[in-house]
Amino acid sequence: MTVIRSQLLGTGYKLPAKVLTNDDLSKMVDTNDEWISTRTGIRSRHIAAAGETTGDLSYDAALTAIKNAGIRNEEIDFIIVATITGDNTFPATAAKLAQKLGLKPGTPAMDVNAACSGFVYATQIADNMIRLGQVKTALVIGAETLSKITDWTDRNTCVLFGDGAGAAVFRATEGEGTPEDTGVLATKIYADGSQYEHLCSDGGVSVNQKAGFIHMDGKEVFKVAIPSLVQGVEESLKIAGLSMNEVDWYIPHQANLRIIDSVAKKLEIDMEKVIVTVDHHGNTSAASIPLALAESFEAGKFKKGDLLVISAMGAGFTWGGIVIRI
Numbered sequence: 001m002t003v004i005r006s007q008l009l010g011t012g013y014k015l016p017a018k019v020l021t022n023d024d025l026s027k028m029v030d031t032n033d034e035w036i037s038t039r040t041g042i043r044s045r046h047i048a049a050a051g052e053t054t055g056d057l058s059y060d061a062a063l064t065a066i067k068n069a070g071i072r073n074e075e076i077d078f079i080i081v082a083t084i085t086g087d088n089t090f091p092a093t094a095a096k097l098a099q100k101l102g103l104k105p106g107t108p109a110m111d112v113n114a115a116c117s118g119f120v121y122a123t124q125i126a127d128n129m130i131r132l133g134q135v136k137t138a139l140v141i142g143a144e145t146l147s148k149i150t151d152w153t154d155r156n157t158c159v160l161f162g163d164g165a166g167a168a169v170f171r172a173t174e175g176e177g178t179p180e181d182t183g184v185l186a187t188k189i190y191a192d193g194s195q196y197e198h199l200c201s202d203g204g205v206s207v208n209q210k211a212g213f214i215h216m217d218g219k220e221v222f223k224v225a226i227p228s229l230v231q232g233v234e235e236s237l238k239i240a241g242l243s244m245n246e247v248d249w250y251i252p253h254q255a256n257l258r259i260i261d262s263v264a265k266k267l268e269i270d271m272e273k274v275i276v277t278v279d280h281h282g283n284t285s286a287a288s289i290p291l292a293l294a295e296s297f298e299a300g301k302f303k304k305g306d307l308l309v310i311s312a313m314g315a316g317f318t319w320g321g322i323v324i325r326i
């Protein structure tokens with residue numbers, strides 16, 4: 001039976017020029033490279049310049065994704081930005097970006113706030129719209145400037161996060177409706193707000209009219225992260241009618257190498273098939289997966305027909321997974 005599938009046409013990314021190493025951080029707070037690298041796997045992260053916004057990073061990532069997709073900007077008929085650090089409280093960063101990219105007047109644009117799972121949420125929304133025939137070509141972006149909501153005096157959080165943007169272009173194509181099709185084969189998203197205070201901003205427009213700083217009870221989040229990332233993979237594979245031994249690459253949310261190691265063990269996937277970028281990106285929340293995806297494409301890691309499984313977990317809590325054949 002012929003079905004519509006969202007084909008991944010191209011990806012792109014942008015990292016700010018400034019690199020902050022663990023040694024740099026050890027001059028700012030009571031920490032050291034040994035603690036950060038053994039507890040998290042992070043060695044360096046990129047930090048946006050003073051005037052450099054999430055929208056700016058998104059714009060550069062989008063241009064590369066559009067170029068790599070081999071399309072013109074005007075062919076995009078939906079744009080969605082996953083972020084918790086949008087340029088303004090309103091309007092959506094996506095709306096400003098649509099204008100800057102010169103998309104057709106009237107092109108729908110929205111932001112989605114699902115924290116580190118943002119790219120998974122945004123991809124599900126775009127994929128559903130494509131499969132319903134509402135749009136043909138969608139630009140999905142995950143972008144953050146977390147450095148702007150980081151308390152640079154708090155060693156519990158300031159060593160963990162980084163800035164960046166990743167973008168992906170999806171287009172409607174015909175498939176056979178089988179697990180052998182290329183394109184997005186399944187998406188699954190979840191949320192549970194019962195523990196939201198373990199990972200949140202201590203500010204908010206309606207609460208205290210401030211953006212606030214990132215607050216995280218690391219140990220509590222750690223415990224939930226592992227089963228959630230596993231569930232994102234297992235449930236999306238089940239929907240796709242595929243199993244773990246058919247997966248060529250696993251792209252997990254990049255928060256902590258110890259979490260990634262432990263999820264890989266539970267999924268019984270070799271670390272050689274797991275994409276790791278946390279060492280040089282840190283945790284970039286919604287940008288983490290599209291950054292890892294785009295960087296891997298650029299490095300020539302993937303070949304046509306490879307099966308990718310993605311899973312993410314973050315504040316909310318939110319979590320989920322994507323299965324895609326490229």
Ligand code: UT7
Nearest residue numbers: 031032035116155156159218219221222225255256313314
């Ligand atoms: O992106 C959304 C998902 N996020 C995550 O998945 C993050 C999940 N959590 C984690 O990755 C880890 O819990 C952290 C990396 C945040 C923390 O690692 P941990 O092994 O859980 O350390 P901890 O918070 O229990 O701290 C252990 C010790 C403490 O000292 P005491 O109380 O044992 O004396 C901390 O004060 O390490 C100390 N510590 C530090 N020491 C040097 C905390 N931060 C630092 C630091 N440098 N930067």
